[in-house]
Amino acid sequence: MTDLPPGNPGEQPQLPPDPYQQQPYQGPGPYGQPQPYGPPPPYGAEQPYGQQPYGSQPYGPQYVVAPPTNTMAILAIVFAFIFSPLAIVFGHMAKNQIKVSGESGDGLATAGLILGYVFTGLSVAICLCYGVFMVGICGTAGMAGLIDPTPSPYGY
Template identity: 35%
Template sequence: MRASNADRERTIDVLKAGYAEGRLGHAEYEQRMGRAHQAQTYGELHALVADLPQGPMAVPPPSPQQYPQPYQAVAVPRTFLPPPPRTNNSAVGALICGVLIPFYGLTAVPAVILGHKARAEIRRTGEKGDGMAMAGIVLGWLTIGLGALAVVALVMLGTGGA
């Protein structure tokens, strides 16, 4: 199969890397570079770099009966992907305390404390869960505010409003 200019450039890059790493002497490097510029087929290019490490962009050996296949993306194995960010445990606790407020009014204070603690940890570590922490804070402060208003109202009613 006939080689393109891009194929010749990739081969030249492999030759340059081989020369820079000391795998090729100057005379051999110059000779191979000249042959790379004149090469017409994949076979000629492959012969120039067959004894050199070619990295991830290796030129495949030619096969007369094989036609080039369209590029197919290969999924990266999960082993090489970074782990997904964890959800902050304090944020989960803040949300749970916030949701439990209607049943146990005393969970408003822990919801606020855990929510603020979680937001600080999330900023420091990059974990997920900022929305849960904020929901716990909002529910907690709303309950505390409504409780304070109720106490003030009861005091005002108990003193006769004067």
């Protein structure tokens, strides 16, 4: 005896679809819905409920407006190279304003702060080294007798 699929004795069994048979193209339509292959419907033709005509958008183009950049953040990065202590002040002011207003420029403010601190530290270090050098030169010159510690007879 042969095994037959369940069903009526005279009925043909259902075969799976042939994978090599050409199917109509189902490309993405509006909102990710499949769209049958073929030319777009004519202008003004009625569309099924919920579908837009070919190539149209539901409410026009959607524009995203970026928030403006904080002015203090821009000044912080600029003054880091001009007068670095002012960059520190502007950087802290910009960080506080950005928290409140939601503007962009947090990275600029941070960069201005970092550069302001680095350049201010370098300036202070250079001034200290220069001062120590000058005190050393004057002390050495005085000890060597190059500078006469006695007052001038003329009063100057």
